[in-house]
Amino acid sequence: MNAPMSTPITSPDVYARTGVPETGLRNYWYPVLAGWRLGKKPRAVKILNEDIVLFRDAGKIHALQDRCPHRGAQLSQGSCMYPGSGTLTCPYHGWTFSGESGNCVAKLMEGPEAVIAPGTGVKTYPVKEHLGVIWLFVGDMEAVPLSDDQPECLAKDAEWHGFSTWRTYHCNWRVLKDNLCHDLHAPFLHRNAPELILQPVFPHAVQLAAEPTADGRGIGYKARGGINKADYPGLGQFPPARESWYRRLKPTGRGKDIDPTKSPAVVKYGYLHRQSSLLPGITLIGRPSGNYFMCRWVVPIDEKTTLFYTFSRYRRQGAVSTMLQKLQWIFWLSWTHDWLFSDQDKRVLEKVKTQRETLSRTDAGVSAWRRFVADHARRPPSARETGQDAAHRAAAE
Ligand code: FES
Ligand SMILES: [Fe+2]
The missing domain is CATH 2.102.10.10 (Rieske [2Fe-2S] iron-sulphur domain)
Incomplete structure (x- = not known):
């Protein structure tokens, strides 16, 4: 998909023209309560x-x-x-x-x-x-099976284990979901997050492509290339040298042009995208191994409030690795990611004003998600379709 050019948008609310409804997508399952x-x-x-x-x-x-x-x-x-x-x-x-x-x-x-x-x-x-969570189907049609709306790492409980956390955000769900569309805020906003503090800044200035996932449930992102630091004439380096002395770890391969078809996730499990956005408001972020996914589910409460559910899911690979993964989550990831890292987003998102925006190259994933929702969100079958079903059933009986 093409990246949008810099386009000032001045409608009263930027979402009014996107077709993404203010209070969420009906006719899906959502996690609501532990x-x-x-x-x-x-x-x-x-x-x-x-x-x-x-x-x-x-x-x-x-x-x-x-x-x-x-x-x-x-x-x-x-x-x-x-x-x-x-x-x-x-x-x-x-x-x-x-x-x-x-x-x-x-x-x-x-x-x-x-x-x-x-x-x-x-x-x-x-x-x-x-998974220890209460799920509700809200809509105007007969509920689909719960597993239809869950990614595999949630639906297949016997093959995956993990944890879930939740937080309430005082912003519209669309603002939070857009934030999770690979919009390259992470290399900037999270550059000093404790979780990443010793690592080089995430690559930025990448080439981002967004394409429909094979299962038709959403869009997957592919990022190639990118830089970890650069000089800006008249300003200096990004990230600034004073923020860089503690970045002691070596780059882990992120940002290099790796042949995605050779990654273990693709070879072993067929996962083409490390990050994807799925209906009705899910973000899946995986590791190259294909053995871990963070599944972040944006649950609209009302126009100004959103529940943010995070599921950390590990592929079951034996008792020892399950125990180590649990320890890693309890003593590290739960607070460095679900709390401190996410707080950096929360502070910004709760103050975002949606009256106007100027989309740029980094927003290709956001635009692709908005288009996907407008075109593909589930709708109740029309009266005609229902009538046809009934006619087929009657003919079969
Ligand atoms: S019994 Fe519910 S309002 Fe009267
Ligand atoms: Fe973020």
């Missing part, structure tokens, strides 16, 4: 601007719209008053709802004979617990 955080009490979550209550009863998790149809109380303030029945009772006048169907099954203040009009109830949401 499973251990849902105990006996119901819990309110918000995702894609929808208020949802989660509750656990008799070992099963349910998800309902968090608003009582009677007089609008929050069901998350209620309780599972009849354990084992799979119901949730509103805190205000005791209307009680089935977690399975969402139907109102009792109006406790009107007696067992109370008339309950058909259709009285709340919306239900498909919900699952996987």
Whole structure:
């Protein structure tokens, strides 16, 4: 794909023209809460601007719209008053709802004979617990299998292990996802991150190409060439010499023109891209070995708030390496990356103003992602398609 030329954009909100919706892509699964955080009490979550209550009863998790149809109380303030029945009772006048169907099954203040009009109830949401995380499908169609929306390193639990962390960002999800589109902020913004402090600055001025992934779920990035330092006339060197004396480690090969088809990840596992953006807001960043992926999932909460889930995933290669990977994550990566490194982004992103932007060469990956979302985000089947399905089924029966 061609890199965009420097183009000033002056629409009221730069996203208005991209077709990437403000409150997220519907009809996908999203991680919303660590499973251990849902105990006996119901819990309110918000995702894609929808208020949802989660509750656990008799070992099963349910998800309902968090608003009582009677007089609008929050069901998350209620309780599972009849354990084992799979119901949730509103805190205000005791209307009680089935977690399975969402139907109102009792109006406790009107007696067992109370008339309950058909259709009285709340919306239900498909919900699952996987990898110790609660996942919700929010949309306007039947839920797809959860594994359809997860990269392999999350879906295939038996082959991978790992950890997850989450943080709340006070910015729109699009700002956070754009940040993860190989936009070359890392060699600058993160150049002094403790995680990378002894290494040469990431290569910049690379040739970046963005292309659809083979599975059609997103776009993969290929970066070639690049420099680790340079002189700027009238200014001096980047990175400045005063920041360079501690960069003691040798370059690790990043930035060299390596034949990607010879990397172990491609030869052994067929992963062509070390970094990719997948629908509905996933960034996958891998190591050349193909044995580690950081999967970062941007979860829209509302227009101004985003949940950022990070999954560090290691291919299972025996008990010893699993133990070493766990130690490395607990004592190093969890705080140097998920906390300190990410904080450098968070500080900037929460202040970004989206009224105007001037795209440049480094934004090729951002533009490609925005185009991909506008063209390929999942949509519910149209009435015509559904009608055709029904006709096929009827013909087959
Ligand atoms: S508002 Fe929920 S029972 Fe009245
Ligand atoms: Fe970053």
